[in-house]
Amino acid sequence: MIETERLFLRRPEPIDRAPLHxxxxxxxxxxxxxxxxxxxxxxxxxxxxxxxAPLGFRAVVRRADGATIGFCGLKPGAPDTPIAGMLETGWMLATPFWGSGYAYEAVIASISWAWANRVEPAIVAITARQNARSRGLMARLGMQHDPALDFEHPQFAADDPRRDTVTYRIERP
Known part of the structure; x- marks a missing residue:
């Protein structure tokens, strides 16, 4: 489990299924x-x-009330993409919890955990080029856009604007 001032990040439990769904x-x-x-x-x-495991995204649980508010963590970069095998972070929160700094807090904790427990020289994050909110968070996290790792995400159809994927990267301190 990873703990922050306001959050727990823990392996998903059966109680998390309904809010995550x-x-x-x-x-x-x-x-x-x-x-x-x-x-x-x-x-x-x-x-x-x-x-x-031992990577994987975790349920993001608010300490104040035990509410499961999102999903965040680390995983291997997707095969058949330029980030294959790299350490990737990601996050998502339920809409009532947007704009409260929870995503930043959860991702910073995940990155800190990686620096303390993993050997990778960098961590990447990806999103659709159009996703200004996530790109803004990546910049606030200290990540830099790495155009050499941008790609057309195979999960999306050729005409889907989400296919145009950008990659941000943060180097080990």
């Missing part, structure tokens, strides 16, 4: 990330992240 089923959350997920898709995402 609701988040992944929200078109606003998924607008720049991919299609909304069914319950089966959500369960598959949770299983995929569990297979990345």
């Amino acid at each position: 609701a988040m992944w089923a929200d078109p606003a959350v998924m607008a720049d990330l991919g299609p909304v997920k069914t319950e089966a898709d959500s369960d598959a995402a949770l299983a995929r992240h569990a297979s990345y």
Whole structure:
């Protein structure tokens, strides 16, 4: 478990399934990330992240009330992309929790955990070029856009604007 002032980041538990499914089923959350997920898709995402242990995204839980508010962590970069095998961070929060600094807090904690427990020289994050909010957070995290690692994401159709993917990178301090 990773702890911050306001959050716990822990392996997903059965109690997290419903709030995470609701988040992944929200078109606003998924607008720049991919299609909304069914319950089966959500369960598959949770299983995929569990297979990345000791990495994998974690449930983001607010300490004040135990609410599961998002999903954040580290994973291997996707195969068949320029970031394959690199250490990738990512995040998503349910819409009621946007704009409160929770994503920044969770990602900083994940990156700090990586520097203390992993040997990779850098961490990357990706998003659709159009995703200004995530790109802004990447910059606030101290990540730099690395155009050499930008790519057309194979998850999206050729005419989908989310296919145009940018990569940000932060080097080990």
